[in-house]
Amino acid sequence: MQEFKDIWVYLSATPLLHLTLTLMAFISASMLYKKARMNPLLNPVLISVVAIVAILYATQTNYETYFEGAQFVHFLLGPATVALAIPLYRQFNRVRKSALAIMVSLISGAITGSTSAILIAWFLGAQPVSIISLAPKSVTAPVAMGISEQLGGLPSLTAVLVILTGIAGATLGPLILDILRIRDWSARGMAIGTASHGIGTARALQVNELAGAFSGLAMGLNALATAILLPLIWKLLS
Amino acid sequence: MLAYFTLILACQLIGELVITTLDLPLPGPVVGMIILFLFLTFRGTVPDSLAAVSDALLNNLSLLFVPAGVGIMVHFELLGEDAWPLSVALVASTLLTIAVTAVLMVLLNKHTARKATSNQGKA
Numbered sequence: 001m002q003e004f005k006d007i008w009v010y011l012s013a014t015p016l017l018h019l020t021l022t023l024m025a026f027i028s029a030s031m032l033y034k035k036a037r038m039n040p041l042l043n044p045v046l047i048s049v050v051a052i053v054a055i056l057y058a059t060q061t062n063y064e065t066y067f068e069g070a071q072f073v074h075f076l077l078g079p080a081t082v083a084l085a086i087p088l089y090r091q092f093n094r095v096r097k098s099a100l101a102i103m104v105s106l107i108s109g110a111i112t113g114s115t116s117a118i119l120i121a122w123f124l125g126a127q128p129v130s131i132i133s134l135a136p137k138s139v140t141a142p143v144a145m146g147i148s149e150q151l152g153g154l155p156s157l158t159a160v161l162v163i164l165t166g167i168a169g170a171t172l173g174p175l176i177l178d179i180l181r182i183r184d185w186s187a188r189g190m191a192i193g194t195a196s197h198g199i200g201t202a203r204a205l206q207v208n209e210l211a212g213a214f215s216g217l218a219m220g221l222n223a224l225a226t227a228i229l230l231p232l233i234w235k236l237l238s
Numbered sequence: 239m240l241a242y243f244t245l246i247l248a249c250q251l252i253g254e255l256v257i258t259t260l261d262l263p264l265p266g267p268v269v270g271m272i273i274l275f276l277f278l279t280f281r282g283t284v285p286d287s288l289a290a291v292s293d294a295l296l297n298n299l300s301l302l303f304v305p306a307g308v309g310i311m312v313h314f315e316l317l318g319e320d321a322w323p324l325s326v327a328l329v330a331s332t333l334l335t336i337a338v339t340a341v342l343m344v345l346l347n348k349h350t351a352r353k354a355t356s357n358q359g360k361a
Binding site for chain 1: 273275277284300303311318322323324325337343
């Protein structure tokens with residue numbers, strides 16, 4: 001038993017353990033997702049996050065220790081975002097044809113995303129600091145945290161809400177699009193990318209390259225649109 | 239392969255430099271994406287090795303969000319008393335945004351397609 005404890009103490013101090021845990025959790029979650037015929041409710045990000053958090057609680061590991069291993073995966077988010085240029089380039093003819101539709105639906109989506117979040121949270125009695133932290137939720141994390149800070153919100157609360165929004169959009173988005181009978185891949189991609197940034201884009205890319213290209217584009221454009229519009233909307237509403 | 243991975247990193251690096259210098263409200267990697275897109279436009283085609291690197295990254299894009307997602311465990315208490323209104327607002331507003339964006343996109347795409355066909359008719 002003592003021997004096992006020594007091995008555990010050694011392993012938990014190296015980045016290898018939690019890097020492997022992250023990959024294993026994700027591979028298992030992806031297998032489950034495929035087995036369930038890609039049911040969006042079993043989104044692999046959602047399932048792996050829940051599983052890893054449970055394991056970290058059970059082994060009394062704190063997030064800093066976990067992140068020492070997981071940071072290698074986290075780092076690749078930047079290069080992966082840059083690589084979204086490739087599906088965008090491949091689908092650019094389609095994108096150019098829809099330029100007007102993209103601008104109008106994006107700006108409407110950006111306004112809907114922040115205004116509806118503010119109004120619903122306010123109506124349900126949330127505190128102002130929580131409301132402003134929620135408002136930029138549809139925007140990719142680094143920009144959302146910047147907007148939140150600028151308007152007096154809590155950037156770390158915003159980071160949590162951004163992740164939850166990504167998961168909500170990736171899991172429930174396809175269901176609402178099916179209910180509305182939206183079959184156009186460009187529209188599905190635009191909607192998911194505008195509302196749920198990179199996590200939504202990851203899901204869109206898995207399903208269809210055209211949807212992925214529009215989603216990646218929408219994610220980038222919405223970061224810009226919300227950064228400009230949200231301070232004005234907030235001033236207007238408060 | 240290595241050369242193209244380096245190109246991607248270089249685009250991100252330039253992106254970070256551009257946003258800090260110009261103080262833009264965009265993340266560095268998004269500007270990096272625009273730079274790589276411009277590179278491809280000049281080049282006129284996607285080199286095979288670059289496609290291989292990007293496929294490796296993008297096929298597993300979901301995985302890359304897991305470490306940040308686990309970070310929820312640290313900040314969960316921040317939701318505090320507002321957990322309930324925030325969750326309802328978050329889900330409802332996300333679904334509403336998806337619906338509005340998708341419906342407008344479909345309507346405007348149809349409009350453009352109709353205009354294109356009627357122009358063709360005139361010609």
